[in-house]
Amino acid sequence: MTDLFRSASAWGCFLWLLAGTALGGLSPATIEQRFELVAGDHILQVASERVTEPQLLTAVYEQAGFRPFWDRPQMLRALRAWIERAGDEGLNPDDYHRTRLAQGKLAPLDRELLATDAFLTLALHLATGKADPGRLFPGWNFAPRVSLPLSPARLTAVLAQGEISAYLQELLPTGGYAALREAFLRYRRLARQGGWPALPPGKSLRLGERGERVAILRRRLIVSGDLAPGDAGEDSLFDEALEAAVRRFQTRHFLEADGVVGRRTRQALNVPAGRRAAQLRVNLERLRWLHYALPRTYLRVEVPAFRLRWIEGGRTIWQAAVQVGRPRFPTPIFHDRITYLVFNPTWTVPRSIARRELAPRLVQDPAGFLQRHHMDLLTPDGQVVDPATVDWTAITPRNFPYILRQRPGPDNALGRVKFMFPNRYHVYLHDTPSQALFHKPRRAFSHGCVRVAHALELAQALLHANGPGWDRQRIEALLAQGETRPIVLERPMPIYLLYLTAAVDAEGQVEFRPDLYRRDGEVLRALGEEAAEKAVALSLVEN
Known part of the structure; x- marks a missing residue:
């Protein structure tokens, strides 16, 4: 909580003085009159600041009978702390009237309205993200599946009770968000401390090599946590501990884990820490988009991770490798429901x-x-x-x-089974005869459809979830007939095709996935750049 209330002490002294005077003297009539003076009853600007949520601001004050909210110093202290903390969530504190609210000469009514707009905007951004994915990505259809806790009545009640900190905390996504946030803070801190050394070009480095480049590689992997300082042997020798660290780095960057530092591994090693922090920031935003959209049970295709997972109550109960669309033929990002399977497909x-x-x-x-x-x-x-x-x-x-x-047959491009969720993109999941490609770390080989390893296991699990009697023996007997056979699911399975280019795995390792379709830069631009991150490239390299 230290970070949450940093910089609040000095501000708090000013707010305590303010509480019993200017803000405390505001009346509902004064606030209501301000709304009556503007066309359309929506205040669009306060103290030369653009109001971010004018309609919601109006609705909340109408719900409250135009009573003031910010006549309690502890509320303003909490708001100030959360505005500062927004940067730790990958958001920009300047989006929440940070500078204006810190000014001592701000008129009481202006402070009241700007504070409320800051709170409302921050609540919306924490719950559903700042950027509008529907504008960034046409076809986005991840609508919230539950009622969002963002109604004017709920927001008014929170403000009236003064419990804004607990409320804002509740809005944050669960699941992997907290771990990803910690990774973002760590990489941002590394970037601000100078990052890691760049490995100069040269021949591939492997077990048994010696030289200054090996010493630089060792320091690089210690900084990123891939090599423990206690495992450091002779500085300039590429020993077995260093080889294991290289393999760890390669695995979490979706590179061939051969322990050899060739061109692609060196390129990934030399991506600056600030750019990695920006990549994590982008994916914090993506998790906010998804927070209220995901059901309890669903299939999750993580496109840049080349992975399919069956999720039950937030836990992975089954997973498999997948092959996805090449950059020229990107797999679309959307959700639907698998309604039927086809065995022996044409x-x-x-x-x-x-x-x-x-x-x-x-x-x-x-x-x-x-x-x-x-x-x-x-x-x-x-x-x-x-x-x-x-x-x-x-x-x-x-x-x-x-x-x-x-x-139909063993050489059919769709393999022995396909999983249908009819959609405008004409994509689906399917088996494949190209099984050898599943051994590649990066599996963008298709024309947009998703090829699934162990597809018959998935078919059996889906059918078993829909009723008894579907075991592997029955499926094999059906396949042996050689005839195309559709099977309708009595309980369709939700499927979500997601685009996340960074995550923290079950072992706590940070995964940096390839930005296959060059989409990270668009999200970063929509988030806006903090002053400390101006040097971060907006279009992240293919890592």
Whole structure:
């Protein structure tokens, strides 16, 4: 709590003097008159400061009968402390009238209104985030699933009772937010202390190497906590303890954990601490967007982490690796419900893939291509076409008029099962024959759909949750029939596709995930830059 009330002592002396005079002398009539003097009954500016939440400000004072709230010094002290603490939440204290509220010459009525607007704005930002994800990312559909504790009646009651600290604390997200916040504070502190040394370019470093670059690497990994100071051996020797530290660093940065410091590992090592702090700040905001949106039970696809998790009451009860969309074909971020599964699926090749990627190969050897890939050539109305009847010399990728459909089987691009949640993006979860790709640390290989490792385990779990009788033996028997078989879920499963580029894992390790689709910079710009972070690049490097 020391941080919460830092800088409050000096301010408190002024507020104690103020309490029994100017603010205490405000009457409801004085406040009401101020609202009556403005067009539309919404105050848009106070003491040359823009009011951030004019409609909510009006609603709260109407609910309170225009009684003043800030005639108690402890409330103003608490507000001041929370405004300062906003920076520790990855928000900007200047968004909450920090400078104006600290001015001793501010008129009592102006102070009253600015303090209320600061409180309301801070409450909204803590509960749901400052940036509007709907504006940043078209298609965003993560609406709150429960009633937010932000109604004018609730806000008025909190202000009237004076319990603003407890209320603001309750608004903070749960789950991984606290751990991510601690990581943000640590990396911000590291940045302000000068960060870590940069590793100069040179040949790859590995076990047994010696030299000054090894000594720099050792210091770098000690600063970030990947190497314990007690494990430090000979400074310039790449020993086994240093190799283990490199592997830890590589794992939490989604790099090949081979213990060798090559080009990509050196690039990740040399990302400045300030940029990592900014990355953590962005993801604190993303967690605020999601706080009231996530249900108790759901599937969670963490796109930059290449991971699928089944969540029950905040706990992970099952997880699997996934492959997601390449940067050119990003997996969309949205939520829906899985309503049915399809065993032994066919794959109707999307028109863009058929024209751009497959048609040039098809025209070279039509019959052979279709046979090798177990595909049928169809007319737009679904009639099978004999490739021998087509004049392929007249066919180009641009005018390719046919549909390609892959038959069920072990080589089908969708594997043995797909999980359907019909949506405007035409994406879904599915099995894949490309199992070897799951061993890669970064798995952005698809055209947007999500390929799931251990897909039959997921299918069995979903079906078991919908009723008894679905064991692995029954599923294998169904697959052996070779026929396409849809199975409707009696209880659809919510699925959330999320974009989080930093998190703290179950062991307390900070994960820095690749910003696959270059979205961190947009969020950081929307948050606004604090003076101490002006040097942080707005578009974070692909790490």
